[in-house]
Amino acid sequence: MNSDAIEISGSSFRYSALVGDGAMAKAGEFARKVMSGKRCAIIADETSARLFGDRISESFTAEKFSSHLVRIPAGEKSKSLTQVERICDELIEAGLDRSSFVVGLGGGVIGDISGFVAAIFQRGIPHVQIPTTLLAMVDSSIGGKTGVNLDAGKNLIGAFHHPALIIADVKALESLQPKELRQGYAEIIKHAIIRDAEMFRALSPRTQSKNEFVALIRRNIAIKARIVSADVREISGERALLNFGHTVGHAIERATSFKIPHGDCMSVGMVAACGISTKRAGLSSQERDDVVVLLKRFQLPTQLSAEVDRERIVAAVVRDKKFLAGKIRFVVTPRIGEAHVSNDVTMEDIREGIAEL
Numbered sequence: 001m002n003s004d005a006i007e008i009s010g011s012s013f014r015y016s017a018l019v020g021d022g023a024m025a026k027a028g029e030f031a032r033k034v035m036s037g038k039r040c041a042i043i044a045d046e047t048s049a050r051l052f053g054d055r056i057s058e059s060f061t062a063e064k065f066s067s068h069l070v071r072i073p074a075g076e077k078s079k080s081l082t083q084v085e086r087i088c089d090e091l092i093e094a095g096l097d098r099s100s101f102v103v104g105l106g107g108g109v110i111g112d113i114s115g116f117v118a119a120i121f122q123r124g125i126p127h128v129q130i131p132t133t134l135l136a137m138v139d140s141s142i143g144g145k146t147g148v149n150l151d152a153g154k155n156l157i158g159a160f161h162h163p164a165l166i167i168a169d170v171k172a173l174e175s176l177q178p179k180e181l182r183q184g185y186a187e188i189i190k191h192a193i194i195r196d197a198e199m200f201r202a203l204s205p206r207t208q209s210k211n212e213f214v215a216l217i218r219r220n221i222a223i224k225a226r227i228v229s230a231d232v233r234e235i236s237g238e239r240a241l242l243n244f245g246h247t248v249g250h251a252i253e254r255a256t257s258f259k260i261p262h263g264d265c266m267s268v269g270m271v272a273a274c275g276i277s278t279k280r281a282g283l284s285s286q287e288r289d290d291v292v293v294l295l296k297r298f299q300l301p302t303q304l305s306a307e308v309d310r311e312r313i314v315a316a317v318v319r320d321k322k323f324l325a326g327k328i329r330f331v332v333t334p335r336i337g338e339a340h341v342s343n344d345v346t347m348e349d350i351r352e353g354i355a356e357l
Contacts, residue, residue, distance in 0.1 A: 005017065005018050006019070006218060006221050006222055006225060007225075008142060008143075008162075008166075008221075008225040008228065008229065009229060010228070010229050013144070013162040015034075015162060015163055015164055015165055015166065016165060016166070017141075017142065017166035017168060017221050017225070018030060018165070018166065018167050018168065019137075019168045019170070019214055019217050019218050019221065020168075020169065020170070020214060021169070021170050021171055021210045021214065022169060022171055023167050023168065023169040023171075024052065024055060024056065024059070024130065024167065024169035024171065024172060025055065025059060025169075026059065027056055027059045027060065027103075027128075027130060027167050028056075028059035028060040028061070028062050028063035028065060029059070029062075029063055030165060030167055031060065031063065031065070031101075031103075031128055031165060032063045032065075034126075034164050034165050035065075035101055035126060035128075035164065036099075037099040037100050037101050037125075037126075038064070038065060038066055038099070038100075039065070039066045039067075039068075039094075039095060039096055039097070039099070039100040040060065040065055040066070040067050040068070040096075040100055040101045040102065040103055040128075041067070041068050041069075041070050041087075041090075041091050041094060041096055041100070041102050041103065042056055042057065042060075042067055042068070042069045042070065042103040042105050043070045043072065043087060043102060043103065043104055043105065043106075043110060043113065043114040043117065044069065044070070044071060044072075044105040044106050044110060045071070045072055045073065045074035045075075045078070045106050045107075045109070045110055046071060046072075046073065046074050047074050047106075048105050048106035048107070048110065048132050049069060049071045049105070051132070051172075051175050052105055052130075052132060052172065053069050053071075053105070056103070056105055056130065057069060060103075067103075068090075068091075068094040068095075068096070070087055070090055070091070072086075072087065072110075072113070074109075075109065075258075076109055076149070076253075076258040076262075077258070078109060078113060079109055079112055079113050079147070079148040079149045079155075080148055080149065081148055081157065083113065083148070084113065084116060084117055084120075084148060087113070087117050088117060088120075088121055091117070091121055096121070096122075096125075097122060098122035098123070098125060099125075100122075100125055101118070101125050101126040101127065101128060101164070102114050102115075102117055102118040102121070102125060102126070102127050102128070103127075103128045103130060104118075104127065104128070104129050104130065104131075104141075104163075105130045105132065106130075106131070106132050106133075106136070107131065107132060107133035107135060107136045107140075108131075108133065108135055108136045108139070108140035108141075108262065110136075111129055111131060111136055111140050111141050111146075112140065112145075112146055112147055112148070112155070112158075113146075113148060114127065114129075114146075115127050115129070115144070115145075115146030115159075115161050115163065116146040116147055116148055116157075116158055116159060116161070118146070118161055119146055119158075119159040119160075119161035120159065124161065126163075126164040127146075127161060127162075127163045127164060128163060128164055128165045128166075128167070129141040129163040129165070129166045129167070130166075130167045130168075130169075131166070131168055131172075132169075132172040132175075133172075133173075133176060133180060133183070133184060134173055134176065134180075134181055134183070134184025134185070134188075134217075135183045135184040135186070135187055135262065135263055136184075137168040137184065137217050137221075138184055138187055138188055138191070138216075138217055138220035138221060138224070139184075139187040139220070139224060139242075141163070141166050141168070142166065142221055142224045142225060142228060143162070143224060143228040143239075143242075144160045144161055144162035144163070144228075145158065145160060146158050146159055146160070146161050147159070152319060153250075153254060153316070153319050154250050154253060154254060160233060166221075168217055168221075170210050170213045170214055170217065171210075173213065178299070179261070180261075182263060182264075182298050182299050182300055183261050183262055183263025183264070184263065185203075185205075185263070185298045185300065186262075186263035186264070186266045186267045186270075186295075186298075186300055187220070187263065187266065188203065188216070188220055189203065189267075189270070189291075189294060189295060189298070189300075190242075190244055190245055190266065190270060191220050191223045191224065192336070192337075193244060193270065193291060193333055193336055193337070193339065194241050194242070194244050194331070194333065194337075194338070194339035195223050195227070195241075195337065195338075195339070196219070196223060196337060197335075197336045197337030198337075199219065200290075200294070200336050200337065203294060203297075203298075204297070205297050205298050205299070224242065227239055227241060227242060237329075237340075237341045240329060240331060240341050241331055241339045241340070241341070243331050244270065244273055244331040244333065244339055245266050245267075245269035245270030245271075245272070245273045245331075246266060246269060246331075247269065247273075247317060247330060247331070247350070248268070248269035248272040248273065248313070248317065248350065248353065248354060249262075249265040249266040249267075249268065249269025249270070250265070250269070250316070251269075251313045251314075251316035251317040251354075252265040252268060252269060252304070252308070252313055252316075253265045254316040254319075255308070255309060255312035255313040255315075255316045256308060263300065264300060264301050267295050267300035267301055267302065268301055268302065268303065268304055268357055270291065270295070271291070271292060271295070271302045271303070271357065272350075272353040272354060272356070272357055273330075273331065273332065273333070273353070274287075274288040274291050274292075274333065275288065275352075275353045275356055276330065276332060276345055276349050276350065276353045277332040277333045277334065279349060280330075280332055280342055280344050280345050280349060281332035281333060281334040281340075281342060282334045282335075283332070283333055283334055283335065284335070287335060287336050290336065291336075303357055304357045310354050310355055310357075313354050314347075314350070314351050314354055317347075317350055317354075318347075327343060328343070328345050328346070328347065328350070329341050329342075329343065330342050330345035330349075330350070332345065
């Protein structure tokens, strides 16, 4: 599509991720190249609607699209079936049909819920991802996972529904506070641990130029794209590598009622995974310490506060959907740049790993 396009493909899908400075202003133009429908819904939370809603709507209007902006409350609690039903009702009232498409404008929560709406509305319509956070740009917008939460756990209701297009504009990152940026760096560090030792050694919290940000985002999209393309539906185990740190991380989210940001939870979860890896995969204590040092450099937490109930975290782990037929499938790293799924990790290993946090 252009020189900044990263192609993401598998046996049943192919789409581009466009990364650049100012890409959002051309969103309508980019969408016109892949969309034949005339009507779309732009789903955004209050923050992304306020910051980018007018800009995106104008871009789509310029390309003769009829767009309708759907605003939902910010935060993980919007990922519910109740919110999905409300959005679908609004889409029907706005005149969308099976020739229409959905645009997700926001962070990971928006990508998850807008993708799920696109997957089920009129039995499935196209989805365009416009991620506005670093975390969504390098991770959640890629790969087609969509879903909402239940009381029993995170993303237990969902569908694989790949986007037709991803538009990542580094200019959007200017609106983020350091706390929000570091959530994305947690996923970047995860990618480095499981697949890119060179990137792990090069990562630094110093201020990035826009060109450096573009290159870093592209590098991480490419890592996830390769993994997703090899194992679209987490069957062979390759895609499961992206869950490094997430078994404990997601359990921390649930045990604390999502009061701790996602990336912070994944950071602590990666520390636990590294501890378990020293016991079950041969990770050296030096490399385990290197991970902790790098996380700290990016102001990411590596321990839990004393008031967090460890037993609640353990109980949440047991309900993790990454367990298969009741068996634990835990991602471990034997050395920086490599990872694999292990069936040797026991519940006691996980309990000890959590106790050490």
